[in-house]
Amino acid sequence: MSTKLLLLLPGDGIGPEVIGEVRRVIDALRAQGLKLDTETAPFGGASIDQFGVPITDEAVAAAKAADAVLMGAVGGPQWAKVARDKRPEAGLLRLRQEMEVFANLRPAICFDDLADASPLKRDLIAGLDILIVRELTGGVYFGQPRGIETLPDGQRRGVDTQVYTSSEIRRVARVAFETARKRRGVVHSAEKSNVMESGLLWKEEVTALHAAEYADVKLEHILADNCAMQLVKAPKQFDVIVTDNLFGDILSDAAAMLTGSIGLLPSAALGEAGKPGLYEPVHGSAPDIAGKGVANPLAAILSFEMALRLSLGRADLADKVRAAVVAALAAGVRTPDLGGKATTREMGDAVVKALA
Ligand code: IPM
Ligand code: MG
Secondary structure, rough: OOOOEEEEEEOOOOHHHHHHHHHHHHHHHHHOOOOEEEEOOOOHHHHHHHHHOOOOOHHHHHHHHEEEEEEEEOOOOOHOOOOOHHOOOOOOOOOOOHHHOOOEEEEEEEEEHHHHHHHOOOOHOOOOOEEEEEEEEOHHHHHOEEEEEEEOOOOEEOOOOOOOOOHHHHHHHHHHHHHHHHOOOEEEEEEEOOOOOHHHHHHHHHHHHHHHHOOOOEEEEEEEHHHHHHHHHHHHHHEEEEEEEHHHHHHHHHHHHHHHHHHHHHEEEOOOOOOOEEEEEOOOOOOOOOOOOOOOOOOHHHHHHHHHHHOOHHHHHHHHHHHHHHHHHOOOOOHHHHHHHHHHHHHHHHHHHHHH
16 A cells, blocks of 8 residues: 555644654554654644744645545634734634535544543443534635725624525535445435525425435435534434534534543534545634643544554554544543543553553
8 A cells, every 4th residue: 555645733732742642652553564654734823923924825825635634723812902904813714614524524423431520421322323414615714805995984793695506515515425434324404494595595405315315315404503402402313414614614623522521622624525634623822821731633643543554544543543542541541621630642652552
């Protein structure tokens, strides 16, 4: 098998710390036959400080040329006053758009050893395994017109545009149906077709695609607000949830907390087959604990696991990484987000040890 290329974008806050543990996992897997080169590029605030922009054209080109991209996190209070279009978050949005990674897979899985870490009762979440498929390169995040203008009467007016085309809806719905086929075969499509035109189009396009190609998958339509409620009421009713960019942002944070720690959740953003995927832990840069060596590296390690599976053609090694994470948790290693005292390094050690 040929050597693959992974671009690392450690970014800001706890990003470099958690990516550091991924590097150690990669080293451990190289000893087991992984052929992977890595490159690193500055991203987010780290890139602003060095180059004045949150991502450089070179870094974007490197991302497109790699087999997969793994980022840590971006943002922090240091860059709060930077012009809007130069903020760390703008770099992330540019990267998603340029890589054309339109389908964002955000799993929320409850590890058996952590079933008591959830704010919900154990029986509601034990065995939980749901996947949110969030549309990532369209909708209100990118729709035009947008901006803040001053009206003749002196008032100010802020505008964002929620817009979807049928092909944008269908390509992300297709990912949801395909993924559901390999899981429990149920897709919930969440929108606000009761009030939004784009929501109505979403519902119609998903319905049509389902009828034409995926009748073997069970499709349920759900209003996004009800979906939020059902997620905290009876989350195990869901298998795959497909939804737009903004609802997906919100619903995936809610789903993340079901598992007790956002420090555990990976994500993958995928484009057309054969294009590089963008992998990121769902947690942010966590400036409050940055540099203290206590961040949980498991979300980053599990994001790398998803990269092995979905972009690097090594599902066998992905299974090993997954098993090593389960073993580390079973051994009782807990970072502070999970109520323990283990450091980032110690959690990484436990995973690397289990891999050996
Ligand atoms: C996420 C984040 C981003 C988003 C921000 C940092 C731009 O909240 O990945 O969920 O809104 O997409
Ligand atoms: Mg978010």
